[in-house]
Each structure stands twice: as C-alpha cells, then as structure tokens.
Amino acid sequence: MGRGRAPCCDKSKVKKGPWSPAEDLRLVNFVQKNGHSNWRALPKQAGLLRCGKSCRLRWINYLSPDVKRGNFTSEEEQTIINLHNTIGNKWSKIASCLPGRTDNEIKNVWNTHLKKRLTKKSDSNMENLSCPSRTSSSSTQHMLQIEKSIDDQTVRLSNTIDSPTSSYASNYPKSTVLTPNEATGHPKSVVPSNDGKAEMPLESDIDFWDFLDSLDPLQFSTKSEASGEKSDGDEIECKRWLEYLENELGLSGVDNETKEQEIVTTVPQHEG
C-alpha cells in the first residue's frame, strides 16, 4: 500500500460534474443486470464516460435502492452525535448504524448542522461550568459498548451485504424501505442542460418516486439473496422500474441501439 499511485482512469476521457438522468439510467440499468463486482471496469462495460470511482459514489450515495432520502430524524441525529463523540470522523462506521444513510450524507449533516449546533451548545455550556461532562466513567463505558456494537455490526454487514458477486438485488437491505419522497424527499439531481432530452429532472415527477415506493425491496432481496440469482418476479419488477425510468427520460419507444447511442451523445462532454 501507499506505493505511488496509478491514476484510476484516464482523466482526459472521463466526464466530471453532475450526473445526467440518462447516465443515471444507464448505471442503474447496468448494475441491475450485472451487479458491481468491478467498479473500475464498469464504466467501460456500461458505456459511461465516467471513472469507476465516480460510478461507485453515484450508486452508493444516490442511486442505490438502499438510500433513504429526506431529513434526518432527531433520533438519527442523536445517534450521529453519540457515535461521533465515541469514534470521531468514522463516517462509514456511523453510517453502518443508520440504515439507509450514507457516509457522505452523514458527513454533510455533521459538518453543516450538527457541528454548529454542538458548538453553540458548548459555548453556552462554557458559561455554565456546573454542567456535568459526558466523560464520566459510566458514559465512557457506555460509549465503549456502542463502539463494540458498531464493530460487530460492521462485520455482520460485510458478511451479508455486498459480496463481490452480489447482484443489484442483494443490495436491498432486509428492513430498509426506499423512501425517496419523504420530507424533502426527492434527490436534488442537478441536471445539465445542454440537451433537451436529458433535461427532465427525475425528482420532479412524484409518480416516479411513488412507483419506486411501491416496489417491495423484500421481493428483491429475499429470493435473490438466497439463490444468488434473480427470480422471474425480480426481473419483472426490475423491468418495470427500468421501463418507467426510460419513460421518464423520454427514452422509451426507441429501439435499444438508438437509445444507447442517444444516451452517449447526450452526455455532455467535460465542461471546462
């Protein structure tokens, strides 16, 4: 480790910046069919002008059905605060305790909301020195327990989720329901606009998210997790989802080859 660094991709040939709906669709489509055992090779195989890292990030933080959108509940915030107190900036570990939340999201929430809030609080606490510190032995013990449970959970998760051969379907968590439109709801996808077709923002269509909501994650996870293969039911659901996506993107009614070409040509090139 730590020896030199090979560039993860040819930077001159990859697109950067916000993802277009067409790219999203292409990535979802590909991961759904082939899983994501090799992120580096994925962009080429999927016909995306992105680097593997970018694809991975986009999937994990935004496109994965695991991702829970919307405001953090006070319980979630408290969990973050507690865990951060214990383990510091271990965002992925914290995320593993908050189903549906990504490390990036938690990091953002911490930096933009929680940190400031706590700073304010501690400022006011400084004025009130009698405030008991959380470093009492009992709370320390409590934190150690939390830390241990995080480690246990991390091990469990790594054993059950995301095996190298895992399919898209197996990424559905057992209990997490995709709730993209709760609270602020829909992801704020920034849609580059040098092409009319790719302009349609996904989040603008309530039906789309309602449809996603209507999909039963368990249906995806249970069978395929057990068998390692997609069942017919899964495929039908996946197809429905994809068809809907294509519809939303204005890509339906076009034969596949034309569609593929269209997506590639509508992907704006690296904007300066």
Add this chain to the structure above:
DNA sequence: AATCTCTTCAACCGCTACCAT
C-alpha cells in the same frame, strides 16, 4: 429587482487498506 453573502450537499481528490499474484 438586483446584487451580495451564506448555506447546503453532490461530487471530486488523494490517500490507505486490502487482496491477488
């Protein structure tokens, strides 16, 4: 209404950990 400033968060970058050879 126009402009400026602040806030938010998606995406990028660089590094390390881990695995295969």
Add this chain to the structure above:
DNA sequence: GATGGTAGCGGTTGAAGAGAT
C-alpha cells in the same frame, strides 16, 4: 515479502439555491 491493482474512506471543493441587503 514485494509489487500492483482495486475498493473504500475522509477531507475538500464548488455550483446552485436561499436569504439578506
């Protein structure tokens, strides 16, 4: 054990939107 390749993590950035002036 050394080396190379890939995945994942955490810090940082910058565009876009919101709010203030």
